[in-house]
Amino acid sequence: MIDIKVLRDDPERVRASQLARGEDPGVVDAILAADERRRSSLGEYEALRAEQKSVSKNVGAAMGAFQKAKKSDAPDVAELEAAATAARERAAELSDLVKALEAAASAAGDELNALMRRVGNVIVDGVPSGGEDDYVVLETVGAPRDFAAEGFEPRDHLELGELLGAIDMERGAKVAGARFYFLTGVGARLELALLNMAVAQAIEHGFTPMITPTLARPEVIVGAGFMDAHAEEVYHLETDDLYLTGTSEVALAGYHADEIIDLSAGPRRYAGWSACYRREAGSHGKDTRGIIRVHQFQKVEMFVYCRPEDAEAEHQRLLDWEREMLAKIEVPYRIIDTAAGDLGSPAARKFDCEAWVPTQGRFRELTSTSNCTTFQARRLNIRERDPRGAGTRTVATLNGTLATTRWLVAILENHQQADGSVLVPKALQPFVGLDVLTPVG
């Protein structure tokens, strides 16, 4: 949810953001009108409610006087009773009116909220306009290996995984269906090593490691923004009305929901380790081979709560920490600035790091870091004491990937040798306990 004050003060900025996202800028005017209706409706209700309260208080006094007279058999009992009854009747009329006005005000509020929910976060200046293909490449790091010059045809990650006894797709399908898999032997070791290296790096940079719930209540999923564009992506457990989270971002965003947190000592940085579940609806036939696109995987995710004015600098830091991880696995990659239309509603800017996958001859996303500014925190009601004075204000949230199961694809393919063995990148060696993965008999 964006800040309605921004929309009131600078509607043009919101219109421009909507246009860049390829969404309806007209919703801005609809919101301004609905906001006007809500405020006048609320004013009417509150005025009458104030009157009703004072009248009702008089009823209390009249009733008191009457009861007292009745007890002491005073001569004016009948008059007092009549007065009390009359006052009560008048209060009853007012009460009905107030109820009607309250309903109207609440309906006007609902209408405004419904419109507000349709607006994505206001993009950060500089985000490219357009859709999925309109990203801007910010930097390319490293160069792809020339396998032709080395004299062999690279094997894809699944072929390597099977040679090494690291990946078993067939049995994954037998147990859980398509897009499920077993990591076995060195595959399991490699994933644990990667995730442990990510956690170690996070700790080194002051993050608090977290192991999070992977089921979340509806309000947390909605608050984190996963019921907008990703609604079809989320597994739902109907009997319990819980959702399987597609990333620990959900749990970490919900962690401080409805709290006023203290950021005076700097950002709160969490590194969440969790299994992630995605339905991959609508991607039938895409990436069906191997572990590139699967229903369940592991991820270490950075999640930060910080002051709104620090969010852009923090976003750069998250990107730097992602780059540090990518450097450790020694694969070529590029960084893209995602276009507005491909951001998803909570993000104001998103950088993806995409690693080179030799057998596909293209870059594939390994990390994604989003600056959600105050959008996510506003929905989840996460605030801080305003350092500039009285009151509270909404904090900013950001997230970014440190490692996922998909990274194994890039590691295996980029470090393979002609005989099907795979060299373990130096930084990863102490975590795996091996220098090289060799094919099994």
Added chain:
RNA sequence: GGAGGCGUCGCAUAGUGGCCUAGUGCGCCCGCCUGCUAAGCGGGUUGGGGUUGAUUACCCCUCGCGGGUUCAAAUCCCGCCGCCUCCGCCA
């Protein structure tokens, strides 16, 4: 799975239909007093929204959350969430 209890301001607690504009204590903040500190004294101390150009000020909502009964709800009723106790079951 069954039975019961509880949820009030940062913390502790009072409040069982109108005197609640939610009291009291602790903590915290401001001031006074005081060689210093402590004590003492006085004041302040939930959050959200609205009116106003802004300040002051005023108004509405907020006693876990959402409904309902009533002229009037912290208080009565219903649902949900959370915590606790006992029994059963599983490990």
